[in-house]
Amino acid sequence: MNAPLAAERSPAAHGSVDGREPVLTARNVSVDYEVSPVVHAVRDVSITLHRGEILGLAGESGCGKTTLAYGINQLLRPPANLTSGEITFHDQDGTDVDLRRLEGEALRAFRWDKISMVFQGAMNSLNPVITIRAQLHDVFTTHRPGMTKKQKEERSQELLRKVGVDPNRLDSYAHQLSGGMRQRVMIAMALALNPQVMIMDEPTTALDVVVQRGILREIMRLREEFNFAVVFITHDLPLLLEISDRIAVMLQGEIVELDTAANIYENAQHPYTRRLLSSFPSLTGDRGSFIRTGEEA
Numbered sequence: 001m002n003a004p005l006a007a008e009r010s011p012a013a014h015g016s017v018d019g020r021e022p023v024l025t026a027r028n029v030s031v032d033y034e035v036s037p038v039v040h041a042v043r044d045v046s047i048t049l050h051r052g053e054i055l056g057l058a059g060e061s062g063c064g065k066t067t068l069a070y071g072i073n074q075l076l077r078p079p080a081n082l083t084s085g086e087i088t089f090h091d092q093d094g095t096d097v098d099l100r101r102l103e104g105e106a107l108r109a110f111r112w113d114k115i116s117m118v119f120q121g122a123m124n125s126l127n128p129v130i131t132i133r134a135q136l137h138d139v140f141t142t143h144r145p146g147m148t149k150k151q152k153e154e155r156s157q158e159l160l161r162k163v164g165v166d167p168n169r170l171d172s173y174a175h176q177l178s179g180g181m182r183q184r185v186m187i188a189m190a191l192a193l194n195p196q197v198m199i200m201d202e203p204t205t206a207l208d209v210v211v212q213r214g215i216l217r218e219i220m221r222l223r224e225e226f227n228f229a230v231v232f233i234t235h236d237l238p239l240l241l242e243i244s245d246r247i248a249v250m251l252q253g254e255i256v257e258l259d260t261a262a263n264i265y266e267n268a269q270h271p272y273t274r275r276l277l278s279s280f281p282s283l284t285g286d287r288g289s290f291i292r293t294g295e296e297a
């Protein structure tokens with residue numbers, strides 16, 4: 001039942017971003033929490049995300065992963081301050097958008113539409129007093145005012161089907177759904193406007209392993225279908241080795257290593273990456289079936 005990891009199975013099977021266009025570029029991004037003493041949470045981070053790529057962001061709790069993701073998506077609030085850097089979104093229509101210059105309505109319109117995010121514990125952020133239908137329809141009412149009620153309904157049903165939830169569940173309230181289903185609904189909401197980038201911050205951590213793997217397979221499948229790029233944040237490096245094209249390893253606010261998943265697994269350069277790899281007994285143990293292909297061991 002032991003399942004070989006992606007890198008063991010075929011080192012070159014994934015991990016290449018050759019020939020793919022960039023969809024998001026962050027250059028020399030730094031974020032401070034302006035408290036006393038100041039916390040330098042993100043330090044001079046540069047990262048390029050390519051179209052359709054899954055970029056894993058690994059590192060222990062507190063290393064700055066969430067702060068970086070929020071910074072990229074312009075979601076930081078005081079005392080967080082993005083002190084320097086450039087963040088550019090390369091739209092598929094050919095225009096470059098300087099995210100740091102977007103504000104107000106323009107920024108709200110941009111989020112969800114171009115870059116969507118599934119937050120840590122997102123399944124608990126569904127509105128408890130309105131149905132799943134009303135929440136999905138709301139996304140369209142806000143971002144696609146031209147859509148008819150019928151179109152919203154059809155699209156909502158389609159989205160639930162895509163994430164493996166019965167469309168009958170549109171009538172449900174959040175508390176009537178299991179944790180896994182709620183998280184699938186959040187993924188459906190993040191997918192609603194066909195974003196080019198999805199940032200997923202520990203999207204499955206709170207779920208049990210079987211549910212987690214089911215959802216990860218779904219994300220892999222959806223990515224194949226829609227070709228959005230994913231920034232996948234987790235402290236679970238073995239999981240990233242299975243699902244990522246490339247992995248960035250973060251330590252105390254800096255990216256200390258960025259390479260293909262296969263190279264990180266086989267030939268990690270930074271001592272911290274090697275330490276992270278050796279701290280997971282599951283790397284040599286039973287991790288169940290293989291997520292990326294859905295192939296059972």
Ligand SMILES: Nc1ncnc2c1ncn2[C@@H]1O[C@H](COP(=O)(O)OP(=O)(O)OP(=O)(O)O)[C@@H](O)[C@H]1O
Binds near residue numbers: 059061
């Ligand atoms: N509101 C805040 N005020 C002060 N410091 C903060 C604040 N939020 C986060 N920090 C600090 O910033 C650093 C980075 O935190 P961040 O949450 O980005 O890390 P993380 O890698 O995402 O951790 P986790 O996986 O636990 O969410 C940590 O040292 C944290 O204590």
